[in-house]
Amino acid sequence: MERRLLPTTDAALMSSMSLHSLKLVAPSSVFEGDSIVLKCQGEQNWTIQKMAYHKDNKELSVFKKFSDFLIQSAVLSDSGNYFCSTKGQLFFWDESSNIVKIKVQELFQHPVLTASSFQPIEGGPVSLKCETRRSPQRLDVQLQFCFFRENQVLGSGWSSSPELQISAMWSEDTGSYWCEAETVTHRIRKQSLQSQIHVQRIPVSNVSLEIRAPWGQVTEGQKLILLCSVAGGTGNVTFSWYREATGTSMGKKTQRSLSAELEIPAVKESDAGKYYCRADNGHVPIQSKVVNIPVRIPVSRPVLTLRSPGAQAVVGDLLELHCEALRGSPPILYRFYHEDVTLGNSSAPSGGGASFNLSLTAEHSGNYSCEANNGLGAQCSEAVPVSISGPDGYRRDLMTAGVLWGLFGVLGFIGVALLLYALFHKISGESSATNEPRGASRQNPQELTYSSPTPDMEELQPVYVNVGSVDVDVVYSPVWSIQQPEGSANIRTLLENKDSQVIYSPVKKS
Numbered sequence: 001m002e003r004r005l006l007p008t009t010d011a012a013l014m015s016s017m018s019l020h021s022l023k024l025v026a027p028s029s030v031f032e033g034d035s036i037v038l039k040c041q042g043e044q045n046w047t048i049q050k051m052a053y054h055k056d057n058k059e060l061s062v063f064k065k066f067s068d069f070l071i072q073s074a075v076l077s078d079s080g081n082y083f084c085s086t087k088g089q090l091f092f093w094d095e096s097s098n099i100v101k102i103k104v105q106e107l108f109q110h111p112v113l114t115a116s117s118f119q120p121i122e123g124g125p126v127s128l129k130c131e132t133r134r135s136p137q138r139l140d141v142q143l144q145f146c147f148f149r150e151n152q153v154l155g156s157g158w159s160s161s162p163e164l165q166i167s168a169m170w171s172e173d174t175g176s177y178w179c180e181a182e183t184v185t186h187r188i189r190k191q192s193l194q195s196q197i198h199v200q201r202i203p204v205s206n207v208s209l210e211i212r213a214p215w216g217q218v219t220e221g222q223k224l225i226l227l228c229s230v231a232g233g234t235g236n237v238t239f240s241w242y243r244e245a246t247g248t249s250m251g252k253k254t255q256r257s258l259s260a261e262l263e264i265p266a267v268k269e270s271d272a273g274k275y276y277c278r279a280d281n282g283h284v285p286i287q288s289k290v291v292n293i294p295v296r297i298p299v300s301r302p303v304l305t306l307r308s309p310g311a312q313a314v315v316g317d318l319l320e321l322h323c324e325a326l327r328g329s330p331p332i333l334y335r336f337y338h339e340d341v342t343l344g345n346s347s348a349p350s351g352g353g354a355s356f357n358l359s360l361t362a363e364h365s366g367n368y369s370c371e372a373n374n375g376l377g378a379q380c381s382e383a384v385p386v387s388i389s390g391p392d393g394y395r396r397d398l399m400t401a402g403v404l405w406g407l408f409g410v411l412g413f414i415g416v417a418l419l420l421y422a423l424f425h426k427i428s429g430e431s432s433a434t435n436e437p438r439g440a441s442r443q444n445p446q447e448l449t450y451s452s453p454t455p456d457m458e459e460l461q462p463v464y465v466n467v468g469s470v471d472v473d474v475v476y477s478p479v480w481s482i483q484q485p486e487g488s489a490n491i492r493t494l495l496e497n498k499d500s501q502v503i504y505s506p507v508k509k510s
Contacts, residue, residue: 022097024084031138032107033187036071040084040097051086073187079104107141109133111162111181111192120169122201122234128154128164130179130192142184150175170256171235171282174199203283204233209241209276209291213267219376220297224267228277228288229259237281244274244290269295298376299328302353304369304384308360313388317360323370323381324353335371338364360388 025039038053052062053069061069071078085096109132116127130145147154147164155164162181166173177197182189211218212225228239239260240252253260264271272295278287306313307320321343323334330351336343346354358364367383 022084022086022095024082024097024100026082026100026102029105030074030078030102031105031135032073032075033183033185034074034104036074036078036102038069038071038082038084038100040066040069040086042066042086042095048086048088051084053082053084055082056080074104075188076104076106078102105135105137107135107138107183107188108143108181108190110190111145111179113147113177113179113192113195115177115195115197118195118197119200120197122170122199123168126166126169126197128166128177128179130162130164130181132162132181132190143181144184145179145181147177147179149173149177169197169199171199171201173197201282202232202234204230204237204279204281204286206231207277207279207286207288209288211291211293212261218267218272218293218295220269220295221266224264224271224293226262226264226275226277227259228262228279230279230286231258233258233279233281235281237279239277239279241275241277244276250275267295269297271295296329296374296376297327299325299332299372299374299379301325301379302334302370302372302381304381306368306384306386313360313386315360315362315388319358319360319364319386320355321358321368321370322353322355323372325372325379328372328374329376330374332372332374335373337369337371339366340369362388364388 021042023041025041027034027036030036040051040053042048042051048065050062050064051066053060069084079102081099081101083097083099085094087094111130111132114129114131116125120126128147130147132143134141134143142160143162144158144160145162146158154166174197176194178192178194180189180191207228207230210227210229212227213219214222218224226241228241230237236254236256237258237260238252238254241250241262242248243250251262253262272293274290274292276288276290278285280286302323302325305322305324307322308317310317313319321336323336323346325332328351331347331349332351332354333345333347334354334356335345336356343358344356346356348354365386365388367385369381369383371378371380373379
C-alpha cells in the first residue's frame with residue numbers, strides 16, 4: 001500500500017489549530033481504489049518535536065513537522081481506527097487527536113465461478129460464468145473478466161463478458177478452474193475460489209466394419225475402403241484393422257471421431273478373405289464382426305476357336321465356335337459375331353468357356369469373333385477368318401457329280417448298245433463284199449472315266465469274239481474279257497468278277 005506525505009506550511013497549520021488540541025480530518029466515505037488523505041491539525045504557534053499517524057494503535061508513519069498522510073489506493077484491509085499524535089519541544093508533553101473510524105467499502109464482491117456442469121460428458125459443451133455484484137453506490141464501475149485452468153488462460157483472455165462458452169470438453173480438460181474480475185483501470189482485481197471439473201468419458205460400443213468400393217463390389221485393381229465405426233463413445237478413439245487369416249494389424253488410426261477409414265489403393269486377387277476391426281478409447285477394446293470380402297476378377301481377352309468336321313469348312317457342316325477367357329470371375333456371358341453381326345450368346349455360370357454351333361451356308365464365309373463380359377468390362381477376341389469352298393460347297397458338288405456320272409454311264413451304255421446293234425447288222429449283210437476277217441479287234445468309241453480301282457487283276461481290254469456258227473447270222477459285240485491261263489474255255493464267257501459293272505452277251509440277228 002502506497003503512503004505519501006503532504007507537507008503543509010506552519011502558517012496554514014497554526015491558523016487551523018485550537019489552543020492545546022489536535023484534530024484528525026479524514027474522508028467520510030471510502031471505496032476500494034479511492035485515495036485517502038489524513039490531516040492532523042494542532043494549536044496555533046505550537047512548535048513540535050515530531051508527529052505520527054496511527055491505525056489501530058499501531059504507528060504508521062512519523063514526521064518532524066506537521067504533514068498529511070496519503071493512502072493512494074484504498075483496499076478493504078485499510079479499514080480501521082485512525083488518529084495522530086505530537087510530542088512537544090518546550091514543555092515535554094504529548095498530545096493525541098481524536099479517533100476517526102474509516103471503513104473501506106467493496107467496489108464489487110469477490111467473483112464466484114459457476115459452470116453448466118462440473119461433471120460434463122466428454123465431447124459435450126460447457127458454459128463457465130464469473131459472477132459478482134457491484135456496490136449500489138458504484139454501479140457505473142466497469143469490470144473485465146478472465147478464466148483460468150491449471151494456470152492457463154482460457155479463451156481469448158480478458159473480456160468484458162462474464163461468460164465463457166467451451167464447445168467441447170475432453171478428458172484432458174479435467175482440472176481446477178477459476179476466474180478473476182478487475183476494474184478497467186487495473187486498480188482492483190479479485191479472484192474466485194477454485195472449482196474442480198471432471199470430464200466423464202463414455203466407452204465405445206457397437207463397433208462395425210463396412211466395405212466401400214466402386215459400384216458396390218470389390219474388383220481387382222480398384223480402390224477399396226474399410227470403414228470402421230462405433231455407435232457410441234467419447235474422446236480419442238484408436239481404430240485398427242485386421243485380416244483374420246494372419247491376425248496381424250493392417251493399419252491403425254487415432255482420432256477424435258466415431259469412424260475411421262483404411263484405404264487399399266489397388267485390390268489384388270490375393271486380398272480376398274475375412275476382415276475385422278477394433279476400437280478403443282481407453283476402456284476395454286471392442287471388436288467388430290468378421291466380414292468376408294470377395295474380390296471379383298475382370299475377364300481377360302478371350303480366345304476364339306473354330307471346330308469343323310473336316311479340315312475345310314463346307315456348306316452343310318456344323319461349325320462349333322468356342323470362346324474362352326482364361327481369367328475372370330463367373331458368371332461370364334459370351335457373345336459370338338460374324339462380321340460384327342451378332343450370331344447369338346451363351347453363358348458360363350461357373351466360369352470357363354462356352355460354345356455356339358452354326359450350320360454353314362455359302363454366305364457364312366468371313367471373319368468371326370467373340371466377346372466375354374462378366375459385368376466388370378467386356379473384352380473382345382481377335383478375328384478368325386473362315387473360307388467355305390465352292391459356291392455351294394465341295395461335298396455337295398462331289399455327291400451330285402457321282403450321281404450324274406452314274407446316270408451318264410447307264411445312258412451311254414444303252415446308246416452304245418443300240419449303235420453297235422445297227423452297225424453290226426449292216427456288217428453282217430455286207431460280209432461278202434467287205435471280206436473282213438473274223439476276230440479282228442475294233443476299238444470302243446467311248447470309255448468310262450470314273451471307276452473304282454480293281455486290285456491284283458490285269459487291265460480289262462475290249463475284244464471282239466465270234467460267238468456261234470459261221471452259217472448263222474450273228475452280230476459281233478465287244479465284250480470285256482479277263483486274261484486266263486492257256487487251255488481254259490472262253491466261249492460265251494460270263495464275267496463274274498465283282499468289280500465288273502457291265503456284262504456283254506451275243507446278240508442274234510433277227
